Amino acid sequence: GENVEQHPSTLSVQEGDSAVIKCTYSDSASNYFPWYKQELGKGPQLIIDIRSNVGEKKDQRIAVTLNKTAKHFSLHITETQPEDSAVYFCAALITGGGNKLTFGTGTQLKVEL
Amino acid sequence: DTGVSQDPRHKITKRGQNVTFRCDPISEHNRLYWYRQTLGQGPEFLTYFQNEAQLEKSRLLSNRFSAERPKGSFSTLEIQRTEQGDSAMYLCASTPDSKAFFGQGTRLTVV
Numbered sequence: 395g396e397n398v399e400q401h402p403s404t405l406s407v408q409e410g411d412s413a414v415i416k417c418t419y420s421d422s423a424s425n426y427f428p429w430y431k432q433e434l435g436k437g438p439q440l441i442i443d444i445r446s447n448v449g450e451k452k453d454q455r456i457a458v459t460l461n462k463t464a465k466h467f468s469l470h471i472t473e474t475q476p477e478d479s480a481v482y483f484c485a486a487l488i489t490g491g492g493n494k495l496t497f498g499t500g501t502q503l504k505v506e507l
Numbered sequence: 508d509t510g511v512s513q514d515p516r517h518k519i520t521k522r523g524q525n526v527t528f529r530c531d532p533i534s535e536h537n538r539l540y541w542y543r544q545t546l547g548q549g550p551e552f553l554t555y556f557q558n559e560a561q562l563e564k565s566r567l568l569s570n571r572f573s574a575e576r577p578k579g580s581f582s583t584l585e586i587q588r589t590e591q592g593d594s595a596m597y598l599c600a601s602t603p604d605s606k607a608f609f610g611q612g613t614r615l616t617v618v
Contacts, residue, residue, distance in 0.1 A: 398549075400549075426605045428605075428606070428607070430609075435611075435614075436611055436612070437511075437513075437598055437609035437610050437611045437612045438550065438598070438609045439609070440606060440607070440608060440609075443605075443606065483549050483550075485549070487605055489604075489605050492555060492562065492563050493538065493555075493602065493604070493605050493607075494540065494552040494555060494563070495540075495542075495550070495552065495607060496552070497549025497550050497551070498549055499547070499548060499549055500547070500548070500549055
């Protein structure tokens, strides 16, 4: 089955700096890659996603890049703010095969003032 | 609120008791998923429904776990004879395609 690895497990940045979280996946059939933000005691919130036919996608301060050859995808957050502090999860999915997500182990992002 | 709704938010139960959780998905979504999340880990797939049909179950779902979605709308997840290892956050998600939207989860503590 699919295996998703995520790094780093913790990330501390100064407010205004950029943050990058990286994930790798094992199954080349995976074709949909969402990112979720989870705050303490809450469910995961979808923040951005990318499909395998696209190399990069941006939404305001958030961007995701995908390298299908290397089976890597990354989340980039620019101009970080304290409210960006949370746990971020990457995930991978094979559409049409039950559409069940395989998650990474999460990155605890702390944005310091 | 038109998001995914889960009830209860928190449940503390004694070992050996049965518990049942409910999930109300986004109304137009035909797929409903249950995931389990333990501390410091990402959510792990348990089972999913397309309308009322349960199409797949993870090997994580022991025979003490049962899920239903009787009318293709809300779903219930029951755990019989709870064990301490069942303590986790149980998450429900619904989706019309591949984008999954999660509820706030039910935090289960077995004492």
